[in-house]
Amino acid sequence: MAHAVKTRFRIEGMDCASCAAKIDKAARRATGIHNVSVSVAAGTMVVEHEAEADLVELTRRVASLGYGIVPGAKSRDAKPVAAHDHEHVHHHDGDHECCSGHDHEHHSADTVRPATAGLHGHEHRAGEGPWWASAKARLTLACGLALAAAFVLAKLYPAAASSAYLAAMAVGLVPIARRAIMAAANGMPFTIETLMTVAAVGAVVIDAGEEAAAVVFLFLVGELLEGVAAGRARASIKALASLVPKTAFLEGEGKLTEVPAESLALGVTILVRPGDRVPADGTILSGETFIDESPVTGESVPKEKCPGDLVYAGTINQDAAIRVRVTAVADDNTISRIIKLVEEAQESKAPTERFIDSFSKYYTPGVMAVALLVAVIPPLAFAGTWNEWIYKGLAILLIGCPCALVISTPAAIAASLSAGARRGMLMKGGAVLETLGKVTKVAFDKTGTLTxxxxxxxxxxxxxxxxxxxxxxxxxxxxxxxxxxxxxxxxxxxxxxxxxxxxxxxxxxxxxxxxxxxxxxxxxxxxxxxxxxxxxxxxxxxxxxxxxxxxxxxxxxxxxxxxxxxxxxxxxxPREDARAGIEALRQLGIGAVMLTGDNRLTAEAIAADLGLEPRAELMPQDKQRIVGELRSAGEIVAKVGDGINDAPALAAADVGIAMGGGTDVALETADAAVLHGRVADVAGMVALSRATMVNIWQNITIALGLKAVFLVTTVIGLTGLWPAILADTGATVLVTANAMRLLAWRG
The missing domain is CATH 3.40.1110.10 (Calcium-transporting ATPase, cytoplasmic domain N)
Known part of the structure; x- marks a missing residue:
């Protein structure tokens, strides 16, 4: 029975699925590694490894690919753990977890310990700070300045032009080539860096040094833009964390004390003044006020709150002071759980994304093979000029860079999941997001869902x-x-x-x-x-x-x-928006049915009021059976319930959607959750899914369409190396910008 420890790393410079694949493969080659989970959205890597595994070797392998790696970075899903508190995973029946004999504190399954001391003298976060201060930005600037200097030198001293451009190209190409070599050493010979290196070196060989230097610079610009876009998508959901104030006013011993909000314990009483943000999830003990929940729910109209009502961290108290009993600690409030679950969801790939990933594995070597054939067949078989056809082959290498194609799907999905979460619609992964758009029938529970x-x-x-x-x-x-x-x-x-x-x-x-x-x-x-x-x-x-x-x-x-x-x-x-929510589904071409254990008269009355078909006096197993019958009849079924007595039906549906105010059960038992109890958000999820799939196919069309156009123009001699890399960079920028439009989705 082998024990394994989970260690979290924060990765700098990881911008797309291709980056994640390289990091994953390199990490797995380190000694003592059992499993690796890389999240582009979160910028993290969680490694499950033997306690005695050499993490120095692992960090060296990842760093050799050109990525920054910081062990032991803290995250929201893991509270700091003492030096000897490890999470142990037993690799035997059921993969149970337990704590060691000396660890008296129970940790959740997601708890990870800081990496072993000695890898770095101190801990800091990678990837934080402005984009222009990143390593990629510095390299791009250096290469651009070198290219500008080479251009000036070539005009002043034409005889030195070749050497000047070669030096300018080397500034950018040496790091790229090093990454290509290290990727090959880690079992990945066909990478974007390999294509770039071969194309640039080949251009120098055929005396196209000026173009080679420009191509390297444009490639770096494209990578930098990709990184900026990835950072924006990553920050869009994490920005929610900044809504929670840093301090809170704690009541105790007849006085108020200002304390850090993250230190608030369950059950303590806090005072929230008019105009302040609520520092923690809780229940109002005294005071009546209006709460602006728009930062969390997107609702523009403030809600009246009285004693007994729930309030959420990050919302704004408008009118009067209220006393609140804290019901969730900082790591477990609604915003923290939303952020954690969205990061986990962004690691779950949609079927389309998995297909693109598989396709790209064969695509890159295929591009190299085509480029080689274009370079050698015309000169050998048709007496073509070697320089001309080698030049065209190199251009095809650049056209074939799969950056835009690889990022087309995950960029759209990450933006979509973030946009949904900011409006209280949580979807646990790309597969769930993609399936929602195909739903043809929604089965609603009645009590607590439609009502x-x-x-x-x-x-x-x-x-x-x-x-x-x-x-x-x-x-x-x-x-x-x-x-x-x-x-x-x-x-x-x-x-x-x-x-x-x-x-x-x-x-x-x-x-x-x-x-x-x-x-x-x-x-x-x-x-x-x-x-x-x-x-x-x-x-x-x-x-x-x-x-x-x-x-x-x-x-x-x-x-x-x-x-x-x-x-x-x-x-x-019925909820205030129940009728409008059912009507919104109908406008999307989706039917609705109500499944309830309530009596037939009540069910029929509510159903008639809302305009949907009722099925009444049902046990949980009856709801599960009906969902199965609907699926057998060819329907794609979403089941919406409270996540407790509807669990069998939620599991039986194509998509299970929990309705609730961010409760543990609502967040954990279903594929998706409507956090703020709006029936209309079910239709919103479907609409967002469909918008995302349209966006993905637009991205794929842009990526492959531009490549196809420039492939033809290159072969017939209309375009060369510069337009080729501009096509790839341009496609990446267009695809990313198109995906980022989903961040502004409002329904």
């Missing part, structure tokens, strides 16, 4: 008393009760300004209702059946009760001194 998950007073009918009196007396009876129906009555009373007075002798009668006395009036509030035992109900009242029941509403009858005072009807009402 708010709690009853609301819908009708108050007076019978001898005014409706206001009926509500006031009912609220007096329910003061102090935590029953959902009682809470609905008290909330309704509060909304219209009724302040209930606790009834005298209030108490519950099991299975029937509650009794009490208010101002000498004996009261009873309970089911129609229990009320009928005490006093006969008029025929017209029975008809009204039957009609309300037919609408899926629960009816309570209020008796005052053994006379009917009125009725109160309640129902778990």
């Amino acid at each position: 708010a998950g709690r009853p609301d007073v819908t009708d108050i009918v007076g019978a001898g008393h005014s409706s206001a009196d009926v509500l006031r007396l009912a609220a007096d009876l329910e003061v102090g009760s935590s029953h959902p129906l009682a809470m609905a009555i008290l909330e309704k009373a509060g909304r219209i300004g009724i302040e209930p007075t606790p009834a005298v002798g209030a108490g519950a009668i099991g299975g029937e209702g509650v009794v009490g006395n208010v101002d000498g009036t004996s009261l009873f509030l309970g089911s129609p059946q229990a009320a009928e035992k005490r006093v006969p109900l008029p025929v017209e009242l029975r008809s009204r009760i039957a009609a309300l029941n037919g609408e899926g509403k629960t009816v309570s009858v209020l008796l005052a001194n053994d006379r009917v005072a009125g009725l109160i009807a309640m129902r778990d009402e």
Whole structure:
């Protein structure tokens, strides 16, 4: 039974899937490495290795490819661990994890320890800082200055032109060639750097040194632009982290203390002043205010918040001071979990991306083979000029650089996942994102998904008393009760300004209702059946009760001194945007069905209100069976539920979508999550998926189309080395810019 340790590294200069593939392959060749996970989106590499593995060898291999590597960089998904606290992974049945005997603190499966000491004298983060201060920017600037100097020198001393351009080319080519050689030494002979090196050296051999120097410079410019774009995509979601304030006002011992927000523990009470950002997820203890949630949810209208309501880290308190009980530590608040899960999602490749990756493995050697044939066949078979055809072969090498093709899919997916997460739509990977666009049927749970998950007073009918009196007396009876129906009555009373007075002798009668006395009036509030035992109900009242029941509403009858005072009807009402959300799906050509364990009358009433097909009185296994039947009928099914009792159906669907406010279950059990409870966001996910797939195919068309055009123009002699590398650089820039448009997606 072998133990393995996970170590996280931060990688600098990794901009695309091709970079990640080279790093992955090089890392795996180091001794004692079990598994490697490289994330372009996060700029990290997590390595699972034997405890005694030589991490110096691993970092040397990665660094030899031209990438910066910093061991032990901290990340949001791993809190700092003491020097002897390791995460152990047992490679046997089920791949269980446990802690060593001396590690008394339980760590999550994602915890990683800092790399062994001695690799670097101190820890810092790679890749942070402005793009123009990066190693790539410095190399590009040096090569550009050398090329400019060579151009001036060639004009002043023509005899020195050849040597000047050769020196300028060497400034940029030596690092590129070194990366090509080290990649070959790590088992990757066919890389972009290899194409570049062969083309540049070949150009010098045929006395095209000026073009060779320009080509190297343009290649470096293209790489730099690619890095800038990758950094922007990476920063777009991480920018959420900056929304959380650095400090918080902690209550304790009768005073307020300003403390670091990341130090807040579960259950402590904090004060959030008007105008301040909320420093942690929590529940309001006291105070009423409006909270601007637009930084997290994208909603432009502030929400009214009262005691008992949830608030999220990073949102803005607008009107009044509130006291908040912290419900999540810094590493586990809504924003931190969104960022962590998006980074993990960006590592999960879509089918299209996997195909492009596989295709590119054969594409690069294929390009080299075609370039070789173009260079040698015309001179050998058709008496062509060697210099001319070698020049064309070299141009084809440059045209064939797969940068734009390789980045076409992951750039779009990373931007799309980030854009969705910023609006509370979390999709766990490219495969999920791609499948969402193909969905033809959405199966919704009812309670807590299409509805708010709690009853609301819908009708108050007076019978001898005014409706206001009926509500006031009912609220007096329910003061102090935590029953959902009682809470609905008290909330309704509060909304219209009724302040209930606790009834005298209030108490519950099991299975029937509650009794009490208010101002000498004996009261009873309970089911129609229990009320009928005490006093006969008029025929017209029975008809009204039957009609309300037919609408899926629960009816309570209020008796005052053994006379009917009125009725109160309640129902778990649809979410405000439920009807619009179903209609948005219909406009996308997607059908909807409601699967619920609730009674048939309630289900049919809600479904009729929303305009979708109901399936009622279902057990969890029934929901799973129906999802399976829909898929067997040829539908691509998305199941939307709360992630708990709907787990079997969520797993059975093509895509499982959890609806909730960022709860652990909602985030972990499904393929995607609607974090802010908006039904319309399900249609938003589908629309974003379809926009992403259109963007991907646009990118592939740009990448391959430009190459095809310049391939033809090069063979017939219209274009040469400069236009060839401009075509590749231009295609990379166009593809990246097109993908970045998705960052601005608003639905």
